[in-house]
Amino acid sequence: MSPPIATPRSRALGFGLRKARQARGLGLRELARGADVRPGDLSNWELGLRVPKVEEVALLLGRLQVSVEERTRLLELAENAREPNWLERDMPDAPPILTTLAEYERTAASIFSWQPMLVHGLLQTADYAEAILAHGGAPPALVEQRLRVRMIRQAALRERGAPECSILLGEIALRQRVGGLEILLEQLRHLLDLPPRLAVRVIPFGGDFHPGLNGSFSVFEYSDLPAIVFLDQHRGSAYIYDEDQVADYKAAARTVSSLAMDSAESREFIEGVIAELEA
Structure with a gap:
């Protein structure tokens, strides 16, 4: 099986999640434990190598207490991250x-x-x-x-x-x-x-x-x-x-x-x- 590829959309979502976590001063394992997800999964999400479900993103954002604007932006990214890009269409x-x-x-x-x-x-x-x-x-x-x-x-x-x-x-x-x-x-x-x-x-x-x-x-x-x-x-x-x-x-x-x-x-x-x- 080919290794996962971080697409531009998934990478933008992951970067936003990582910035929000770092802004709260939380380590990756600490957030994973508090959100009841595996650290490896959270790491792959932040790298954009995997795309979390919208409800998983919502759970993380609830723990991170991000602004309404940033929450809306990241949830929209989560909803659209799996859509084909212009060339795939x-x-x-x-x-x-x-x-x-x-x-x-x-x-x-x-x-x-x-x-x-x-x-x-x-x-x-x-x-x-x-x-x-x-x-x-x-x-x-x-x-x-x-x-x-x-x-x-x-x-x-x-x-x-x-x-x-x-x-x-x-x-x-x-x-x-x-x-x-x-x-x-x-x-x-x-x-x-x-x-x-x-x-x-x-x-x-x-x-x-x-x-x-x-x-x-x-x-x-x-x-x-x-x-x-x-x-x-x-x-x-x-x-x-x-x-x-x-x-x-x-x-x-x-x-x-x-x-x-x-x-x-x-x-x-x-x-x-x-x-x-x-x-």
């Missing part, structure tokens, strides 16, 4: 890990991402993305489904009010011939035609060690929730919610950002790679 057969990622991206205030080896999924052309998704003989229906999700994710970040994105690419990502030379050239030209909200900067190959050499990662910042980190790997992906670990990744993001060329220099660098490949 359009694609009910899409994997939860992808629909949740799309919702995290769409609701973020800002996104930072470091991709050393491949062009970021939010920047990929359809042909480039298909070359990656179809690798290894994946069933055509699965490739089509995941490609559609990827294109919908991109479209959402072009809408009014979408988050600002700072995406750093390693030089190798610009030279790796995913799908062949023509597909790569099309992809590189696409990077030169992105809206200002999607800021792309390049880190040239070489230099000393930096934390980005350990692999790709993304940091999602929110206006009313703590930041989270997303790790996307070959056989799976994971979210990091722990505040200390997220702080470490945010520090790594600052270090990696300090090594990247600015937007104008990055554009010139990409144009130079295109010229080399076309020669």
Whole structure:
């Protein structure tokens, strides 16, 4: 069984419950004992990994003595936390890990991402993305489904009010011939035609060690929730919610950002790679 995923709605509910508990100066076990719930259940609720029933939330709020306004807000979250998000309604057969990622991206205030080896999924052309998704003989229906999700994710970040994105690419990502030379050239030209909200900067190959050499990662910042980190790997992906670990990744993001060329220099660098490949 796949591990539970904290959706944006369940996470907002859990964060509200945790803030209310901390405002009363209660420990997690103390509140769990007073509300007659298991500490493990309460912990999962606060993390957003599980969604409590409305009556369970009402019981907790009664113990925490929150304001009428906050009680109403959290009960509404509890009632709606299990409802499908915008992408789940359009694609009910899409994997939860992808629909949740799309919702995290769409609701973020800002996104930072470091991709050393491949062009970021939010920047990929359809042909480039298909070359990656179809690798290894994946069933055509699965490739089509995941490609559609990827294109919908991109479209959402072009809408009014979408988050600002700072995406750093390693030089190798610009030279790796995913799908062949023509597909790569099309992809590189696409990077030169992105809206200002999607800021792309390049880190040239070489230099000393930096934390980005350990692999790709993304940091999602929110206006009313703590930041989270997303790790996307070959056989799976994971979210990091722990505040200390997220702080470490945010520090790594600052270090990696300090090594990247600015937007104008990055554009010139990409144009130079295109010229080399076309020669």
